Amino acid sequence: MLTKRIIACLDVHAGRVVKGVQFVDLVDAGDPATQAARHAREGADEIVLLDITATHEGRQTLLDTVRNTARELFVPFCVGGGIHSARDAEQVFEAGADKVSINSAALADPALISTIGASFGAQAVVVAIDARRDTEAADPVRQAKVFVHGGRKPVGRCAVEWAREAQERGAGEILLTSMDSDGTRAGFDCELTAAVSEAVSIPVIASGGAGTVAHFAEVFGRGKADAALAASIFHFGVSTSRGLKEELAQAGIPVRLPC
């Protein structure tokens, strides 16, 4: 049976895993390669490494980090942050990533999705969408808007419609972050996730708001998510993938239990 994926997300800055609240008060949380291997061992189905520096000077450091992390990692490995061109993507793939996650670059140049897909396959292109409910719209969920720059800048597009376009252009997966829920630890935005998931046939990864095991069960059920991103829930010692998955299995959610 196809299982729901738990994806461990590592925020990386200057070659180190960092944790913080809304990118403030960053605390060193270790070596990316060590952390990724640990998550994989504990049962994470996939690893996402998100470069939160994404500056020009940081690119070489990031590629070294990707190379070191990929070396002993035998689960799917996605890298995001600062990928603005097909060349940026190519370097990350050559360093050992299986997928790249692109966000603002895809909005600025939607053809980038098909360009990367043509060389590396659709399965290698994850389009990340940061969305916020539009409380002034007739349907705040279905008309949720896309934002960039950490949720500060609207781009004037609806998330559902952009997800559909991304699929048509050859995206392999959608990584949907609810900016309303992100950082709250009060649960995923299940309505928004379901609206996007029903609009596309590619997998939707839910992100933003995880605080408890029940939140994951909700987003896999009501939220129709195919996968869910877990970041701070692990960092703050709430749970490991193994613990999370054992509880999800008891709740009837199909998950891959580590050996």
Place this chain on the structure above:
Amino acid sequence: MTRVTVIDYKAGNLTSVLKTLTHLGAETVVTDGDLNLVESAERIVLPGVGHFAATERLDRTGLTGAVRSAIARGVPFLGICVGMQWLYSGSSEAPNQLGLGAFPESCSRFTESTEKVPHVGWNSIEVRNGSRLFAGVEPGEFVYFTHSYKGPVTADTAAVTQYIETFAAAVERGNVMGVQFHPEKSGETGLKILRNFLAWQVKDAPC
């Protein structure tokens, strides 16, 4: 140390496959058209993601013929994802492009249903009796898939998976093997399968 010739036909990234084979102690050489590397191969891996039409490059470069000869000589061959689909006679994804034809059937897209296509993620496999590629793999172990087309279940099917319908997760006949999933991305289970491939010897073949 065993040497593996990895065929590059410009369909996706080889880094993961090469890295994993190296991790398992194999020496890897990559060819995108040097037929000598296929003719002298000890083992061949044909990875591949993306569209079945990309296999046209194998015909154009003469690799198809070289692989056919290598297989006939008994060289162990493993096709991954599109590399497995290529072992059949063709795929409805690119009806004008012929496969190798080691298996006479064709690959087809998942039947329309309410389930999502592509099939992406970790799914369990059920190994059929007698598979050497899957020696030591327990029923219900999980592997990582990402694909929209699949091979039919036949006498040559080495493992099956259920998604929308039951399909061939792997095919195996003698030295010719193919896996629809990505063993290089399938954790310990995937490593076990690749180790079995690297240890495969002609002399072990049943009469």
